[in-house]
Amino acid sequence: MPIGTINEAGVEGKTVLLRLDLNSPIDPTSSTILDDKRFREHVPTVQALAQSRVVILTHQSRPGKKDFTTLEAHAEKLAQLISRPVKYVDDIFGQCARESVRALKPGEVLMLENIRFNAEENLTLKPEEAAKTHLVKKISAMGDIFVNDAFGTAHRSQPTMVGLPMVMRSVAGLLMEKEVFTLSRVLQAAPRPVTFVLGGTKVDDSIEVAKHVLNDGIADRVIAIGVVANVFLLAMGYDIGKPSTQLISQLKYEPEVVKARELLKMFEDRILVPDWVAVREEGKRVEYPVSAIPGEMPVLDVGMDSIAAFSAELKNSGTVVFNGPAGVFEEKDFATGTYELLKSASRVEFSVVGGGHTAVVIEKMGIEKDFTHISTGGGACIEFLTGKKLPAVEALERSREIFG
Known part of the structure; x- marks a missing residue:
């Protein structure tokens, strides 16, 4: 079963819960974002939702790390890149978050607080278990449709990645779609x-x-x-x-x-x-x-x-x-x-790079445009190429079966 896409989802005027992977190198002392590559990769998906009310779910680092921080700087950085305001609330599903989502008009973008500030998001759960978490129940109630564009996190079986597709119509963002399509071609129909x-x-x-x-x-x-x-x-x-x-x-x-x-x-x-x-x-x-x-x-x-x-x-x-x-x-x-x-x-003719250090070297060399595809997810890309089903991709396939 293929994954659903934004083009077939009818997102205009809807409240879209958009999962991104904006986890980036940060200066812990000033919270300055040192590399905005991941932001740039997600811009086409955010722009494709220009007629929707967009609620961004994303993360920075994980508990215990020095760069585990709030997302105020992330909202500012994304706003610069999409040339539109991105509102930020330091709340995930409390009253402040809910009221901010309700107040959104089509074309507006809101970024919720670091999703990993909620302990449940740091658990590894099967989709059915993830669907029962407070996080998934509360967040799913705030939107009409879920768009997962976070390929870099697709190998993680975490509540937003695998639980939301079990409880609401869910499709892939443009980056997720491109990654899955290109890497599938490597395994099935490469020259x-x-x-x-x-x-x-x-x-x-x-x-x-x-x-x-x-x-x-x-x-x-x-x-x-x-x-x-x-x-x-x-x-x-x-x-x-x-x-x-x-x-x-x-x-x-x-x-x-x-x-x-x-x-x-x-x-x-x-x-x-x-x-x-x-x-x-x-x-x-x-x-x-x-x-x-x-x-x-x-x-x-x-x-x-x-x-x-x-x-x-x-x-x-x-x-x-x-x-x-x-x-x-x-x-x-x-x-x-x-x-x-x-x-x-x-x-x-067809060249694919698995992200990580190799992508950094290519950027330094200035030859990014010479490659067919440079993956945004090192771990997720490698796991895909070992023939394993990525939990988030499998969840999107199942969501299409459940919700059409």
């Missing part, structure tokens, strides 16, 4: 050959993705870079040096080495790992074959020969899914692998 580039430090997620896309014939090739590559090299019996081996131990990734070994047995010809790597030697970038990595030096990037080989592989691909950097991209000497491979990935 071939399909190459997944998996890097960074989240090795357990990357191994899960590799296993799913190779087992199900979704990917023709998987290229391992970053710490993911080091885990595969260990699984192949290479000595990757003391610092890199210790890092894998610190991250508790020894079980992933075993999983990598099993994947190599089944798909050795379809998993590509670097033949050359770069280390820091006397303050400079020096390259070694993987069979001769110095014992006391950490692996910090892919070597130039392997960058060239991987770039050629990407050039011949119809689809590239890129998640995670190739090395310590923050240092100029060790950013080469990440930058060059991203340039190659940006030139293919």
Whole structure:
């Protein structure tokens, strides 16, 4: 069952409860928002509801974190981006919130207080249980329709994400729709050959993705870079040096080495790992074959020969899914692998980036427009690519069955 969309929901003149993910880097001392990327991604959905009374439900961080704060600055930032006032109330479903919602006219936007200030929103619940929470009962009574645009939180089974669709007509916002459509295309109808580039430090997620896309014939090739590559090299019996081996131990990734070994047995010809790597030697970038990595030096990037080989592989691909950097991209000497491979990935017919650090690098390089899609949800994107149903997406599908 597909998810419903704004276009088919008839939202004009209605009071729309709009769930966004505006969780952003913040300066805890001044509450200044340091990066408004997530705000910008949601603007088209807010603009599409210009004839509705819009009530925004969103969150910032979570209890116990330094940046867990009120949303006054978020309302101001969104108002700047949509060129319309965004009212803010420091209430979630109390009398102040209810009266403010009732007073809304079509075209007006109201942002309620940080939804995670309510303890129930921090629980992980099944949709049926979430529907019974005070939070869902009280909030659903304030609106006519629920629009979920918070793809970055779609892997969380929290009351607003999975409970509201059980009690009221619910559809996807434009961002949620775009994410689900594009990532579904990766899994079902991507131009071939399909190459997944998996890097960074989240090795357990990357191994899960590799296993799913190779087992199900979704990917023709998987290229391992970053710490993911080091885990595969260990699984192949290479000595990757003391610092890199210790890092894998610190991250508790020894079980992933075993999983990598099993994947190599089944798909050795379809998993590509670097033949050359770069280390820091006397303050400079020096390259070694993987069979001769110095014992006391950490692996910090892919070597130039392997960058060239991987770039050629990407050039011949119809689809590239890129998640995670190739090395310590923050240092100029060790950013080469990440930058060059991203340039190659940006030139293919269908290119998808899994958000997170990779999206930051792309923005820095100024090549965002060269990619087909850059996901706004790192964790949600990865979970989607492992073949798991995201709780919020499943809830929207069920809502369509219940309410049409």
